[in-house]
Amino acid sequence: MMIEAEDLRPDLCTVNASNINVIIFPDWSQSEESLGLDLERVIKIVNNLPYNNLIILFIDSNNISKDIANLVLSGVVMNLLMTDDSDSSMGCEISLLENLDVCEWELFTSEIHARIILTQENQEVLVYSQADNLPAYTIEEFSEIELSQLILGLGNKLFQRKQWQAAIAQYKKLLDLQVDNLEIYWNLIHCYRNSNLTDEYYQTLDQAIALYPTEGSLHFSLIIDLRRNGCIKEAIASAEKACNLMPDDYTFKILKYLTVPSIYNTEDEIYFYRQRYIQGLKDLIAQTSLHTPEEKSNALAGIGRLTNFYLSYQAQNDRDLQSQYGQLVHGIMAANYPQWVVPLSMPNLQPQQRIRIGYVSHFLHSYSGTLWLTGWLRYCNHEHFEIYCYYTGNDPDPVTQKFQEYSDVFHHIPYNLPGVCEQIIADNLHILVFPEIGMDPQTMQVAGLRLAPVQCVAWGHPVTTGLPTIDYFLSSELMEPENAQEHYAEKLIRLPNIGVSYPKPYIPPIIKTRSDFQLADDAVIYLCCQAPFKYLPQYDFIFAEIARRVPHAKFVFLRGTLLQQRLKDAFAAVDLNSEDYCVFLSIPERLDYLMINLLSDVYLDTFTWSGGNTTLEAIACNLPIVTSPGEFMRGRHSDSFLKMLGVIDTIAENPTEYIDIAVKLGLNPTWRSNIAEQMSQRHHLLFDDQTCVAGLEAFYKQVIEEYCQ
Known part of the structure; x- marks a missing residue:
């Protein structure tokens, strides 16, 4: 048996990614006899493993002097060498470990494959070193463990801790x-x-x-x-x-x-x-x-x-x-x-009985496509309506608590399609509403059934569903063009204003500077924060044209890495280098996202599919917005928000005017400040709108009356 007892190094230099690293936490205050027996059992079992030459056994030696630890271990090793008749050409290596701080423990434990549990252990160090995060085995379990199991155990622990x-x-x-x-x-x-x-x-x-x-x-x-x-x-x-x-x-x-x-x-x-x-x-x-x-x-x-x-x-x-x-x-x-596709009769509505409205979504949490729904529920007239919510996802957060608070009945039924359907049927609703259809597959499945006499979809995903089981599309008076019904398989309902009651976001004070995001103070920052699939190639030239006229322009893309080659080509067409103007940042944390809004000069909206949640948050940050309404409702969100605010000078009729407005905002800080001030004075006209809720509830009552007749 070859055990490297003489090499008892109290540092981290023995940690090697190619080794199998094992650790024990003995209680050095126990009797020498008991301690010796524990150490002997561990070392013998480790040494008897077929891959023992790959193992380093680390022994924590906190709360005892190095000399005493060496003395005890030397005695154990000598005793094993005299009594063990195993192959002396094989053996593990042993190393003492002492006086690590919290950061060193965190680094060290990411390389430990196993902790062997002893009869008596140093509980204080176990807590301090966060040993609970280590794959742990009893002595008996470890004696039969395979090499692959040790490696997989550590890999999975690191995976769970996101130490990729x-x-x-x-x-x-x-x-x-x-x-x-x-x-x-x-x-x-x-x-x-x-x-x-x-x-x-x-x-x-x-x-x-x-x-x-x-x-x-x-x-x-x-x-x-x-x-x-x-x-x-x-x-x-x-x-x-x-x-x-x-x-x-x-x-x-x-x-x-x-x-x-x-x-x-x-x-x-x-x-x-x-x-x-x-x-x-x-x-x-x-x-x-x-x-x-x-x-x-x-x-x-x-x-x-x-x-x-x-x-x-x-x-x-x-x-x-x-x-x-x-x-x-x-x-x-x-x-x-x-059984769930047959037409349903409208439940009788007795005097003093409330209309039962159900809302079902995978996204009853902090999500851009459903945040507005909290406003519908918050301002609901509960004397006339009884609200049922069905949360089919499983990422609850404080917004989920708001949905629960504003509901009369709240069901959380995650990833269980039959369970959701059975509950909706049991609740005998008058009207069932989907805040969105098209973002989540299970929601599409549920919406393909007939679970209430009247079924509606709102514009959380602003496209017709095409489902024969959806009767009405709840949209916005300000967003829809005159010929809008041609875009929908459902009957279109134009609710007042933007159709939803969006809660005003909390905007923190500015606590960061442009330098925190590697942005120059003298740059004109154009925020381009939409998902890459909203940017169509026929509009790439707009960025290059703005840059040609605003020399200090910087276009900050938060999710636009996939657009780099397209932008390079568009800038090259006017003899500019896109790398001089385009900045690509990863999606930041919520606070940093808002900081970027607050530190930017202009928000550039996308054509054909405009910003929704992002535009509303930019408005809350008083960031001037350049937009141009598209042919379909999904391209007219920002346009409607600005019209509701009464700040319409930055709405363009075409790409040429869009460029002119963006350039003027970039070069004229006085006008830019004036637009921002107008926005800040008119938030109350846009956020927490109750007029649309009254219009929604009038629609609900009208539908019930028509069915009853």
């Missing part, structure tokens, strides 16, 4: 040992994604798919992330490959036929992929069979994983396509739940 790089090192060890396990690949993939190691992420996904070719979740992640990262051709090819490997998986049929880009490189691409979608939808409908139980459940699972979210960012009238898709969803839901 450290977890990657452990998972790679396992792959080097040729331990192929789906969990290892999944966790490693997740680590690479969270570390923004894109190449490694895709390489590992490919390796996993090669080993597990019919593991649908791997293909699904690959396809979705390829599309998200702008690799649309690769995404479609991967969808076709997955469809060939798993022909009965309806998810991949949807992805094969209906995948469209998240961003487009040219305007011609929009036309190409729209035509591809049109044909793909026809093919998908033609190939959808719902005759057998397996076909029904497969189709149900498929539409439960996806929505056709990106289609509407092509800036076209989607009514016909959405109606075709809505009929498909409804047919699948009817095949699986025939």
Whole structure:
């Protein structure tokens, strides 16, 4: 037996990523005999493991002098050397550990594969070192443990603590040992994604798919992330490959036929992929069979994983396509739940009885598509209406508490489609309202059923659903153009003003400077904070034209990394370098996001699909907004907000005027300050609007009267 007892180093230099690091926390105050027995058992068991030459056994020696610790260990080692007849060419290494501070412990424990639990331990150091975060084993458990189990245990602990790089090192060890396990690949993939190691992420996904070719979740992640990262051709090819490997998986049929880009490189691409979608939808409908139980459940699972979210960012009238898709969803839901698609009669409304209104959403928490709903509930006339909320997600936060507070009945039923439907039916509602349809797959499934006599959708996702089970689209008087009904399969209801009662956001005082975000004080900061899929290529020239006329312009994109090549081309067209003008920041924390709004000079709205929540928060920060209303309601949010404020000088009729206004705001700080001051004086006209709530409730009463008649 070869135990390196003479090398008792009280520092961290022995920690090596290639070792298997084990630690114990003996109670040095116990009797020498008891202590010696504990140490002997541990060292003997460690040394008897077949991979003992890889192990470093760290022994915590706090609360005892180094000399005494050495003396005790030397005695234990000598006793083992004299009594143990095992192979002397094999042996673990032992190292004492003492006097680590909190930061050193945190660093050190990220490399520890196991803590062996002793009969008597130093409880004070256990707490101080946060040893509960370590994979822990009894002596008996450790005596039978496999090398791969130790490495996986540490890897998973690091994974749970979101220490991505450290977890990657452990998972790679396992792959080097040729331990192929789906969990290892999944966790490693997740680590690479969270570390923004894109190449490694895709390489590992490919390796996993090669080993597990019919593991649908791997293909699904690959396809979705390829599309998200702008690799649309690769995404479609991967969808076709997955469809060939798993022909009965309806998810991949949807992805094969209906995948469209998240961003487009040219305007011609929009036309190409729209035509591809049109044909793909026809093919998908033609190939959808719902005759057998397996076909029904497969189709149900498929539409439960996806929505056709990106289609509407092509800036076209989607009514016909959405109606075709809505009929498909409804047919699948009817095949699986025939009891929940039959028409329902309106419940009788007795004198003094309140109208029962239900709101169902995956997003009854702090989320841009449903924050406004708190205003509808807060200002509800509870003498006439009884409010039921159904929260189908599972990320509760303080906003969830607001929904609960403003409801008469609040149900939290996460990820349980039949459970949600049964509860809604049991509550015998008069009207069921979906704040959004199109963001969450399960919400789309529920909306494809008939769970109340009247069913409505609001503009949390501002596109027609196409579902035959949705009767009304609750929109905004200020947002809709004259011909708006042509854009909806549902009957359009134009509620007063912007249609929703948005609570005024809390805006903190300015506690940061531009230098905190590496932005110059003399720059004219144009905030471009929309998601990349809202920026269509035909409008890229606008940024370059503004930069050509505002030399100190800086365009701050918070989510626009995918747009870099397009912007480079647009700036080059006017002999400018986009890198001199465009700044790409990652999405910051909430406080930093608001700081960037407060430190910016101008907010540039997107064409065809304008800002909603982002614009309202910019208004709360008194940030001047340049916008131009689009053809459809989804491109007219900011326009309606500014009209409700009565601050309309920064609304443009076309791209040319948009550029002129943006340039004037950039070069004329006096006018910019005047616009900001006007906004600050008129917040009360926009936020917490109760007129729209009165209009909503008048609509509810009218519908009930019509059905009763």
